[in-house]
Amino acid sequence: MELSLPQQKELLRLARKTIADSCRQGLPPGTPEGDFPPIFYEQRATFVTLQKQENLRGCIGSLQVRRTLIEDIIHNAFAAAFRDSRFQPVSAAELNEIDIEISILSPLSEMNISSEDDLLQQLIPGQDGLVIENSFYRATFLPQVWEQLPTAQQFLQHLKQKAGISPDIWPDDMRCSRYTCFKFQEK
Numbered sequence: 001m002e003l004s005l006p007q008q009k010e011l012l013r014l015a016r017k018t019i020a021d022s023c024r025q026g027l028p029p030g031t032p033e034g035d036f037p038p039i040f041y042e043q044r045a046t047f048v049t050l051q052k053q054e055n056l057r058g059c060i061g062s063l064q065v066r067r068t069l070i071e072d073i074i075h076n077a078f079a080a081a082f083r084d085s086r087f088q089p090v091s092a093a094e095l096n097e098i099d100i101e102i103s104i105l106s107p108l109s110e111m112n113i114s115s116e117d118d119l120l121q122q123l124i125p126g127q128d129g130l131v132i133e134n135s136f137y138r139a140t141f142l143p144q145v146w147e148q149l150p151t152a153q154q155f156l157q158h159l160k161q162k163a164g165i166s167p168d169i170w171p172d173d174m175r176c177s178r179y180t181c182f183k184f185q186e187k
Contacts, residue, residue, distance in 0.1 A: 001044065001104050001182050007037060008102075008184040014070065015048055015077035015100050016186075022078055023092040029074050036070060044069040047142060047181075048076040049101040050090070057098060058084040063108060063131060063140060063179075073102055101185035103142055105129065108177040116156070116170040123152040129181055132159055134173040139163035143181055 003011070018029045046069065047061025060079035062072055077100070081090040090098060108131060113119045123130065131140045139162040141155065149155045157167055165171070 001039075001042075001106075003039065003104075003182070003184070007039065010036070011040075011070070011073055011102055012100055012184070012186050015073055015102060016095075018074045018077045019050075019081045019090060019098070019100075020092075020095055022082060023090065023095060029078050032070060032074060040070040041068045043067070044072060045105045046072045046076055047103040047105070048073060048080045049103070049142075050080050051099045051101070052094060052097050058087050058090065060084055061103065061105075061142075063105070065107075069104065099186050101144075101183060103144070103181040103183040106180045108179050111176045111178055113174075113176055119176055120152045120156060123155065123178075125150060125152060125155070127180060128178045130155070130159060131177045131179070132156075132163055132165075133175050134171045137163040137165050137171070142183075144183060 014032055022029060043065045045062040045065045047059060049056070050058040058080035060076050060083060062076065066072065067075060081098075111119065111122060113122065126146045127143055129141060129143045131138070133139075139159055141149075141159050141162070145158075146155060149158050160167060
């Protein structure tokens with residue numbers, strides 16, 4: 001998916017407005033009002049990432065399509081600011097320090113893998129987002145995580161840790177899916 005620069009700016013504006021309004025009102029966002037381009041009403045899965053002084057401040061998203069692009073971004077902006085259990089809710093005092101990044105995901109593509117080594121061979125660093133899951137665990141890393149974890153081995157080991165899987169275990173029923181994303185952020 002590609003969006004024009006004005007469309008990207010409008011979605012970032014709506015995400016920021018959602019967080020600011022929720023700081024003031026203490027309520028989850030409603031449906032946005034306005035005359036938006038048709039692409040905003042396409043069904044999409046998104047992630048919204050918040051950073052403060054270049055450190056993660058919240059990140060929540062959807063792997064499966066459940067809502068329109070505009071609804072998913074607004075929902076995830078609110079959740080990243082107020083429902084990410086790793087952080088305290090964003091306060092009105094820190095709003096000016098928060099930078100917003102939006103990732104629009106491609107559909108998940110299930111990978112045919114036979115082992116952990118097979119997965120490592122198939123991963124495309126810098127491009128693939130990855131979901132690992134089985135009966136007990138599920139976790140994902142967006143493609144931009146490759147910036148901090150540049151090798152497939154590092155990427156997978158940290159993702160297994162995030163999922164709660166021991167580094168030396170590869171569950172027999174492990175399933176993996178990859179995706180890409182179109183991302184943009186406030187400048």
